[in-house]
Amino acid sequence: MKFTSLPLIVSTLTEDREKALLSKLNVREPAAAVLDEVKAMTYRATTKFRICRSCVEADRFQYGLAFARVLHQIPGIRTCSTHDLLLETACGDCGKEYDFGDSRRGILPGRCRGCHSEKGLAMGHDRSPGYAAFSDIVMRGLLGRAPEVRPDRLLIALERFANLSAALGPDLVKMFTSFWGVDCFQKACDCIGAKPEEIWRSLVSGIQPVSVFGAYGLASFYESGVKNAPGLPAEDVLNASIRAFVLAQKRSRFGW
Numbered sequence: 001m002k003f004t005s006l007p008l009i010v011s012t013l014t015e016d017r018e019k020a021l022l023s024k025l026n027v028r029e030p031a032a033a034v035l036d037e038v039k040a041m042t043y044r045a046t047t048k049f050r051i052c053r054s055c056v057e058a059d060r061f062q063y064g065l066a067f068a069r070v071l072h073q074i075p076g077i078r079t080c081s082t083h084d085l086l087l088e089t090a091c092g093d094c095g096k097e098y099d100f101g102d103s104r105r106g107i108l109p110g111r112c113r114g115c116h117s118e119k120g121l122a123m124g125h126d127r128s129p130g131y132a133a134f135s136d137i138v139m140r141g142l143l144g145r146a147p148e149v150r151p152d153r154l155l156i157a158l159e160r161f162a163n164l165s166a167a168l169g170p171d172l173v174k175m176f177t178s179f180w181g182v183d184c185f186q187k188a189c190d191c192i193g194a195k196p197e198e199i200w201r202s203l204v205s206g207i208q209p210v211s212v213f214g215a216y217g218l219a220s221f222y223e224s225g226v227k228n229a230p231g232l233p234a235e236d237v238l239n240a241s242i243r244a245f246v247l248a249q250k251r252s253r254f255g256w
């Protein structure tokens with residue numbers, strides 16, 4: 001990942017944290033120190049090295065060698081957005097897992113180091129509205145073009161989640177799960193590469209997510225699954241009913 005995923009991380013930072021991080025890069029602090037800080041902001045799980053067969057072939061045709069794609073190494077990403085193909089993680093003949101390749105020995109990514117086969121083993125994947133929205137927003141995030149995950153926009157989403165949870169109870173969590181095309185909440189969080197506790201807190205209580213991919217998953221759910229979803233109570237109706245609820249609580253407590 002190194003610094004190539006920096007735009008993704010920066011896009012989820014508040015202005016002061018963003019300035020602090022970028023100034024460290026400007027003053028050329030030892031790269032390892034900055035990298036540790038960046039790593040602490042990302043999801044710590046590592047993924048197997050993945051390739052898109054068509055990307056490798058296109059690179060080879062154009063440059064004579066092939067490059068790894070940062071987007072393909074992100075935990076929740078399972079397809080190539082350019083070619084709409086499933087990513088491959090291992091040799092389809094002997095099962096040996098792929099690694100970065102070794103250009104000095106003429107071994108390109110996607111060619112087995114063991115048996116030299118170029119037949120890959122594709123990842124399992126079920127397409128869902130959640131995945132489509134998530135992969136789109138992550139790709140734009142890598143280019144620094146995903147304003148939806150900026151803290152100010154995310155705050156609007158989190159407030160809406162908390163209000164909807166207050167009104168709908170567990171139905172919002174169910175909506176989130178089905179948005180990802182799965183049958184349990186844990187699996188939906190696995191699709192993003194975020195921890196269930198983190199996503200649960202954000203959906204039910206509107207608490208800021210702690211991981212970058214959590215922020216991306218929640219932003220994609222808000223933008224594509226909630227913002228314009230038909231049949232959800234409008235914000236002003238919710239605010240009125242929450243105000244009425246608080247008032248009723250006060251009345252009963254103080255015996256109005």
Ligand SMILES: [Zn+2]
Nearest residue numbers: 052055080083
């Ligand atoms: Zn591709």
Ligand SMILES: [Zn+2]
Nearest residue numbers: 091094112115
């Ligand atoms: Zn092999």
